[in-house]
Amino acid sequence: MNIQHQNFQQQLLAALPAIRRYCLALTAQQHSADDLLQATVERALARWQQYQADTHFDRWLYRLCRNLWIDTMRREKPSDSLDEEHDTVLSSSNLAEQYETHTTLARVQAHMQQLSEVLRTTLYLVAVEGHSYQEAADIMEVPVGTIMSRLARARQQLSLAL
Amino acid sequence: MxxxxxxxxxxxxxxxxxxxxxxxxxxxxxxxxxxxxxxxxxxxxxxxxxxxxxxxxDIPLPAGLLEQIQAHRPEAEVVQFQPRVRWPWAIAASVVLSVGLVWQLLSPAAYTATDRALLSMSSGSVKIMNAEERLEITRSELNSAGQFCRYFIVHTPARSEESSACWQGEQWLYHPPGSSRQYQPAGASEQPAQSLSADEEERWLRNLSQQTQAD
Structure with a gap:
């Protein structure tokens, strides 16, 4: 048996929940997230030779997933903008009316889906997964200052909806 | 304020x-x-x-995903390559290969994965041997003694180097990296080596396959 391959399989299985949530952060939609997760796993298996023990496996997977999303799947979802200047500022009154009859979770989903991809992903990495600003910056390949400002805007926009 | x-x-x-x-x-x-x-x-x-x-x-993972990961096998990939295309990162010889070749020379009884690849794969093919090694078969020829010889490159992340092996006495006789182009069997005449076409190579491989299966 190939020990390195076994280690790779085990780490991939262990990373699935986090990668799945990351897929949701990128896509904001459950069915798209599962499609992206499937594609990410397939690409990871095809490139498993790149695996190196004692390295940041999760970061490698995050990048694989994000690149896949950017290169292929996001093209099928043109309404989702990467441009931070086009972030939607939520209107608490409109959303409250629109989702008045929905459950709390449905409202949460709606608010999260209103965030831009980069704000949602940054918030996920730091506030949900507990990554440091530097780790999030490494994963998203942006400066730490960008992470700080994205987090503030993500929280600001969501707080307006409360 | x-x-x-x-x-x-x-x-x-x-x-x-x-x-x-x-x-x-x-x-x-x-x-x-x-x-x-x-x-x-x-x-x-x-x-x-x-x-x-x-x-x-709370939502189950997509059906089959876990099974897909667990069923994945590292040696399952054989990639068809264009002849003479090298991996971008390939630059020099494989120490691992050298160790492997010495071992093969000392224990020829069982066919190794490399043996089997040389017995079955056409030139231009690449076989993923393990996490670090890819075997690329580049060409076949008959040497000056009329033996069927195969040239191949073992790629590792650090280096690539061409070696060769000639079929002799129902086994591959490997020649260390760096000696493949100068190899001449003892007592060989000055008759030049003859490169084999794809059809000729295929015939040799078919014959060797029958021979080794019969054994």
Whole structure:
């Protein structure tokens, strides 16, 4: 048996929940997230030779997933903008009316889906997964200052909806 | 009035500010209900995000995904390559190969994975041997003694080097990296080596396959 391959399989299985949530952060939609997760796993298996023990496996997977999303799947979802200047500022009154009859979770989903991809992903990495600003910056390949400002805007926009 | 921005409050939540600034904001929070309310709303945004992502954990993973990972095997890939195309990272010889070749020379009884690849794969094919090695078969020829010889490159992340092996006495006789182009069997005539066409190579491989299966 190939020990390195076994280690790779085990780490991939262990990373699935986090990668799945990351897929949701990128896509904001459950069915798209599962499609992206499937594609990410397939690409990871095809490139498993790149695996190196004692390295940041999760970061490698995050990048694989994000690149896949950017290169292929996001093209099928043109309404989702990467441009931070086009972030939607939520209107608490409109959303409250629109989702008045929905459950709390449905409202949460709606608010999260209103965030831009980069704000949602940054918030996920730091506030949900507990990554440091530097780790999030490494994963998203942006400066730490960008992470700080994205987090503030993500929280600001969501707080307006409360 | 205070001049604390949402960006500062956000970094305060993450404890990502210098100690002095954390202390300063703590003092302001103790004095200002309005600032506490702003902080509370930003913290609620985090709670909203956690709810959003936690909701996914209750949904089963897509069917077959776990099985797909568990069923994956490392040696399952054989990639067809254009002749003479090298991996971008390939630059020099394989120490691992050298060790492997010495071992093969000393214990020829059982066919190794390399043996089997040389017995079955056409030139231009690449076989993934393990996590670090790819075997690329480049060409076949008959040497000056009329023996069927195969040239191949073992690629590792650090290096690539061509070696060769000639079929002799029902086994491959390997020639170390660097000697493949100068190899001449003992007592060989000056007759030049003859490169084999794809059809000729295929005939040789078919014959060898029958021969080794018969054994």
């Amino acid at each position: 205070h001049t604390i921005s949402d960006e500062q409050l956000s970094a305060f939540i993450d404890k990502a500010l210098p100690d002095s600034e954390m202390h300063h904001i703590n003092n302001l929070l103790a004095e200002s209900a309005e600032l506490r309310e702003r902080l509370h709303k930003l913290q609620q945004a985090d709670e909203m995000a956690r709810q959003f992502f936690a909701s996914q954990d």
